[in-house]
Amino acid sequence: MKTKIYLVFIMAITLLSCNSEKKENQEIEEHEKQGIEGVVILNANQLKALDLKLGAFQMRNLTTTVKSNGQLEVPPENSADVTAIIGGNVKTINVFHGDKVIKGQQLATLEHPDYIALQEDFAEISSKLEFLTEEYKRQKELFDNNVGSGRDYQKTKSEYNTVKAKYEGLKSRLQLLNLSPQKVEKGEISNTVSIKSPINGFINEVNIKIGTYVDAKDILFEITNNDAIHADFMVYEQDVHRIKEGQKVHFNVANRPEEELTATIFAIGKEFEENSRAVHIHARINEKTSDLIPGMYISGHIHTDKNYTRTLPNDAIVNEGTKSFVFVLDNKALETAKHESKVDEKDNELTEMAFRMVEVITGLKEEGYTEVRLVDSLPNNSEIVLNAAYYLLADMNKGETGEE
Structure with a gap:
């Protein structure tokens, strides 16, 4: 009987010892996976789910701007009524509605x-x-x-x-x-x-049918050449004196609010609209776009001087306490994390990209952008996270909380 009790005692001690050792090994392994302080590592699935966008600082004018609305138009010589x-x-x-045609x-x-x-x-x-x-x-x-x-x-x-x-x-x-x-x-x-x-362009209207008699004054087709499309803004009387040819405009199209386009003013109207007391401002679009259509509603802001400052989208900046931060792609941190980890990369492909949290000082905010000044300098080719920065901060804090 004593022998049986002794054997049971020995087995219990052995089991407790194994569990303790296993727990200790897990804790050590988890500690090794936590990575470097101030750095968050995202795997391929996380990057895909976040649709993470990387880019550089943007030089913008946040101080002297004139807000304006309008629509996309084409010059008279790029639109035709066919009779x-x-x-x-x-x-x-x-031809059919929407077909591309040549002269x-x-x-x-x-x-x-x-x-x-x-x-x-x-x-x-x-x-x-x-x-x-x-x-x-x-x-x-x-x-x-x-x-x-x-x-x-x-x-x-x-x-x-x-x-x-x-x-x-x-x-x-x-x-x-x-x-x-x-x-x-x-x-x-x-x-x-x-x-x-x-002209060259696209068929906007087809106003005939087979067998229809058409007279010389009837419009058979309407054609527009969208290659010459430009932004037509309305600027009110109190701001007209601040507008000059050559000034830059940042604007968004109603059906693509997430994408910002730029244009340069090339003509300013010389008479006011009777009801609105506003003049037409014509700006040539700088980007090459193929899906813009005349009549689309646009909203933007005109830069009336050249006081440009370094900015980032609001989604690129996070606050922690009284400080502000952005995340910068850091390949060296990724290599360090791989070196310190004991996990074989072939068996565990957790590390795809590493991002280091960098402190910045924020300033003016306008139209979804914030002025930023660096506390410490960064290389000119640094790639900065332009969106989902809050998720990166939460993911990093989650790792730190788990370690504690």
């Missing part, structure tokens, strides 16, 4: 008996002109040699000039209808005319 020169019935439609591209074809009659008139007058040209040359030669009658020469000359003028007029009308005068003179008569695009 028919002569009325006709729609035979074919070759001279066929948009539709029209047919009508008047087109045939016009070509017949031109063919007839062309033949008549050919005859009168030879007759005019002959009468002129006779007159110059004092052989022919002056009256016959004047009559032939008058008929020749009249027919030639009519020939040129009909020829121009054919060219306006995109018909070839040379083909008509050869007897090739077309019963249709082509409607072609006068």
Whole structure:
């Protein structure tokens, strides 16, 4: 009986010793994984979930700005209403709403008996002109040699000039209808005319259907060339004196509030809108964008001087106590964490990117950006976390709390 009790006692002590040693090893391993003070390490899954954005400081003017709203517009020469020169019935439609077209591209074809009659008139007058040209040359030669009658020469000359003028007029009308005068003179008569695009751009409106009769004044298509799109702001009377050509504008488009664009003022209106007492300010967009559409609502702020300061988005800055911080990509800290950790990277791929918390002093705030001044200098190529900084701070504090 004593032997059994002794064996049970020995087993219990052994079990307690193993558990204690295992717990101690776990604590040591957890301590090794905590990393370096003031540094947070994110794995690939965390980076993907946060959609972390890295970038540099942005130089912005937060002191002397004029806020303004407006919309995107295109210059008059980059917008076109396509009409028919002569009325006709729609035979074919070759484009659809939203299609990209180039100058001279066929948009539709029209047919009508008047087109045939016009070509017949031109063919007839062309033949008549050919005859009168030879007759005019002959009468002129006779007159110059004092052989022919002056009256016959004047009559032939008058008929020749009249027919030639009519020939040129009909020829121009054919060219306006995109018909070839040379083909008509050869007897090739077309019963249709082509409607072609006068500019490069996109089809905004298609106002016809097959078989519809369209008159010369009807608008068949509306085309806009968005390559020349610009920002059209409205500035009120009390701020107009502060606006000059060449000033920079930061603005957002209504359907893309998270993306900021820039533009440069190239023209200032010279008269006020009657109701709003505001003038139009036209600014050329600096970025190359393909999805901006005329009429989109925009809001921005115009920098009226060049007092630029270092700034970051508000989401890049966190506060802890009375101090402010940002997070900077720190590859050296990542290497240090890997070196100190006893875990094999092949078995545990926890470390992907390391970010070091850096103290800054904040200043003015405007339009989602904050002025920052560095307590300690950073390399010029430093990559700074531009969003989700609060998550990085929480993740780092969670690690420190767990260690304690």
